[in-house]
Amino acid sequence: MSVLALAGGVGGAKLAEGLAAILPPGELTVAVNTGDDFEHLGLRISPDIDTVLYTLSGLNNQAQGWGLEGETWNFMAALERLGGETWFRLGDRDMATHIERTRRLKSETLSEITADFARRLGITHTIIPVSDDPAPTMVATDEGLLAFQDYFVRLQCRPRVERLEFPRIADARMSPGLAAALSAPDLDLIVICPSNPFLSILPILSLPGMREALTNRRAPAIAVSPIIGGKAVKGPAAKIMTELGMDVSPVGVAEFYGALIDGFVIDDADSGLADAIEGPKFLVTNTLMLNAEDRRGLARDVVTFAREFALK
Amino acid sequence: MSVLALAGGVGGAKLAEGLAAILPPGELTVAVNTGDDFEHLGLRISPDIDTVLYTLSGLNNQAQGWGLEGETWNFMAALERLGGETWFRLGDRDMATHIERTRRLKSETLSEITADFARRLGITHTIIPVSDDPAPTMVATDEGLLAFQDYFVRLQCRPRVERLEFPRIADARMSPGLAAALSAPDLDLIVICPSNPFLSILPILSLPGMREALTNRRAPAIAVSPIIGGKAVKGPAAKIMTELGMDVSPVGVAEFYGALIDGFVIDDADSGLADAIEGPKFLVTNTLMLNAEDRRGLARDVVTFAREFALK
Numbered sequence: 001m002s003v004l005a006l007a008g009g010v011g012g013a014k015l016a017e018g019l020a021a022i023l024p025p026g027e028l029t030v031a032v033n034t035g036d037d038f039e040h041l042g043l044r045i046s047p048d049i050d051t052v053l054y055t056l057s058g059l060n061n062q063a064q065g066w067g068l069e070g071e072t073w074n075f076m077a078a079l080e081r082l083g084g085e086t087w088f089r090l091g092d093r094d095m096a097t098h099i100e101r102t103r104r105l106k107s108e109t110l111s112e113i114t115a116d117f118a119r120r121l122g123i124t125h126t127i128i129p130v131s132d133d134p135a136p137t138m139v140a141t142d143e144g145l146l147a148f149q150d151y152f153v154r155l156q157c158r159p160r161v162e163r164l165e166f167p168r169i170a171d172a173r174m175s176p177g178l179a180a181a182l183s184a185p186d187l188d189l190i191v192i193c194p195s196n197p198f199l200s201i202l203p204i205l206s207l208p209g210m211r212e213a214l215t216n217r218r219a220p221a222i223a224v225s226p227i228i229g230g231k232a233v234k235g236p237a238a239k240i241m242t243e244l245g246m247d248v249s250p251v252g253v254a255e256f257y258g259a260l261i262d263g264f265v266i267d268d269a270d271s272g273l274a275d276a277i278e279g280p281k282f283l284v285t286n287t288l289m290l291n292a293e294d295r296r297g298l299a300r301d302v303v304t305f306a307r308e309f310a311l312k
Numbered sequence: 313m314s315v316l317a318l319a320g321g322v323g324g325a326k327l328a329e330g331l332a333a334i335l336p337p338g339e340l341t342v343a344v345n346t347g348d349d350f351e352h353l354g355l356r357i358s359p360d361i362d363t364v365l366y367t368l369s370g371l372n373n374q375a376q377g378w379g380l381e382g383e384t385w386n387f388m389a390a391l392e393r394l395g396g397e398t399w400f401r402l403g404d405r406d407m408a409t410h411i412e413r414t415r416r417l418k419s420e421t422l423s424e425i426t427a428d429f430a431r432r433l434g435i436t437h438t439i440i441p442v443s444d445d446p447a448p449t450m451v452a453t454d455e456g457l458l459a460f461q462d463y464f465v466r467l468q469c470r471p472r473v474e475r476l477e478f479p480r481i482a483d484a485r486m487s488p489g490l491a492a493a494l495s496a497p498d499l500d501l502i503v504i505c506p507s508n509p510f511l512s513i514l515p516i517l518s519l520p521g522m523r524e525a526l527t528n529r530r531a532p533a534i535a536v537s538p539i540i541g542g543k544a545v546k547g548p549a550a551k552i553m554t555e556l557g558m559d560v561s562p563v564g565v566a567e568f569y570g571a572l573i574d575g576f577v578i579d580d581a582d583s584g585l586a587d588a589i590e591g592p593k594f595l596v597t598n599t600l601m602l603n604a605e606d607r608r609g610l611a612r613d614v615v616t617f618a619r620e621f622a623l624k
Binding site: 041042043068071072074075076077078081082083084092093094095096097099100102103116117120121 | 353354355380383384386387388389390391393394395396404405406407408409411412414415428429432433
């Protein structure tokens with residue numbers, strides 16, 4: 001089958017890893033959020049793409065979710081001694097990704113570079129950015145309008161979020177791979193991974209033509225809730241939902257996606273909420289991905305669930 | 313006293329370290345060759361400046377002369393896996409110097425950045441580039457005109473040198489620090505370190521105004537031979553002298569500097585050649601700097617030798 005997964009960072013990468021493990025080579029396309037991308041120390045950094053690359057290649061740090069296993073930090077220590085900026089931690093091995101991406105971006109697209117990195121890291125599925133055009137997410141907060149990484153890393157999500165802004169999104173186009181996947185006649189399934197709906201998925205949905213493409217989908221779209229038992233598995237999703245006046249529950253997430261999804265997957269811990277979800281069909285299963293078997297299990301459940309939806 | 317040392321990489325840095333150790337803080341200015349500087353992987357790299365910075369701060373790898381002690385190479389290994397260029401080896405800690413220099417060069421001069429790096433690394437003397445203007449050395453060889461690092465690192469000095477070219481030197485100015493040091497009324501001594509005369513010192517001598525400034529010097533100028541017993545202590549100096557049809561001996565080096573120096577320091581191993589050196593006074597001593605005591609010893613000998621020259 002042919003599956004398109006929309007993903008952000010850690011949570012999205014986990015389900016993408018599960019899907020990659022159960023699908024034959026080449027059947028999965030992971031389209032990754034680029035709203036977090038930024039320039040730092042003169043380098044073009046794509047945190048979500050890197051998390052997906054490192055996770056699907058098995059090189060990732062399992063404990064923290066992002067970064068590389070066995071990473072060293074000698075660059076960072078030396079940079080600190082020279083008085084450089086150290087609030088965004090860049091590991092020695094991770095630096096190679098940023099240096100090489102930055103160098104190649106002078107003559108290649110982010111899509112081309114990402115595809116080549118994936119191939120070189122032994123990944124047999126397709127990983128693409130949702131866009132080759134920079135469209136950085138800005139976070140409007142009670143401490144002012146902040147660049148994403150200022151909010152997310154430097155200020156550790158402490159400011160109160162008022163809204164997300166995408167000032168350059170009107171000029172951003174879907175990457176060729178994302179546009180092709182969405183319009184492919186043989187697309188069987190669209191998965192919205194359990195990433196932060198606001199920080200990771202909303203930037204994707206805000207790309208010109210994206211909501212229309214999803215609304216006119218011929219393949220079923222299934223989202224997996226990143227909220228379990230009233231909490232986000234990782235990151236500030238629950239805090240942001242509260243700040244935006246939403247119910248911190250899968251119900252709030254399902255409402256956020258609305259008519260863009262056909263199916264919605266929630267955790268066993270939230271089975272009591274199933275009746276409150278209006279619109280999409282729902283599936284209750286284990287969505288907490290603590291290990292590789294959990295990730296494959298959830299991927300299998302999502303793929304099986306998809307069979308309940310007749311092609312439109 | 314006030315001493316100006318002209319230096320290239322490893323050999324120059326060793327004598328500079330000796331001078332730094334015996335002179336009170338602030339009395340030494342090391343003006344470093346920038347002809348080797350190049351851009352690689354999007355980074356501005358100044359190999360000779362870094363060798364001098366690392367050596368005078370005691371952070372250098374004593375065994376190999378360049379680079380940092382205890383350096384790790386995880387960046388390089390990861391870059392190789394991504395298909396990046398690995399012929400120029402950049403260590404994890406060393407990367408911080410290149411990243412931070414490259415970033416700061418957008419708004420500061422190489423002189424300002426080098427001075428700040430030296431301060432942060434605890435160096436109490438002045439280290440400056442000979443110029444803030446890029447003027448890369450080109451090596452005309454039997455394999456064509458090569459960028460310096462292509463010749464020096466990638467091709468490991470194998471091509472036969474026909475001549476050195478400095479295509480951008482006419483537009484390069486001495487750095488403010490070098491110009492100020494040369495014209496300072498209280499300058500007591502100019503030292504040409506035992507660096508490669510062609511690859512390290514000739515680019516400095518080729519800067520507009522440099523030969524004139526040295527010719528009109530009021531302080532004595534003393535050069536230390538990088539050739540000992542018919543061989544270069546390190547690097548391709550002897551090979552290049554042969555290729556250029558010169559006598560591989562201190563005599564050839566002394567002739568190369570000609571009237572630009574008042575004194576010339578040769579090694580005990582070459583004491584028999586002293587009579588053949590025309591022009592400058594010469595001093596025979598131990599010039600092979602195998603350890604810190606050797607470096608201090610040679611520095612003391614040079615400073616003592618300088619007292620033989622009356623101010624002009």
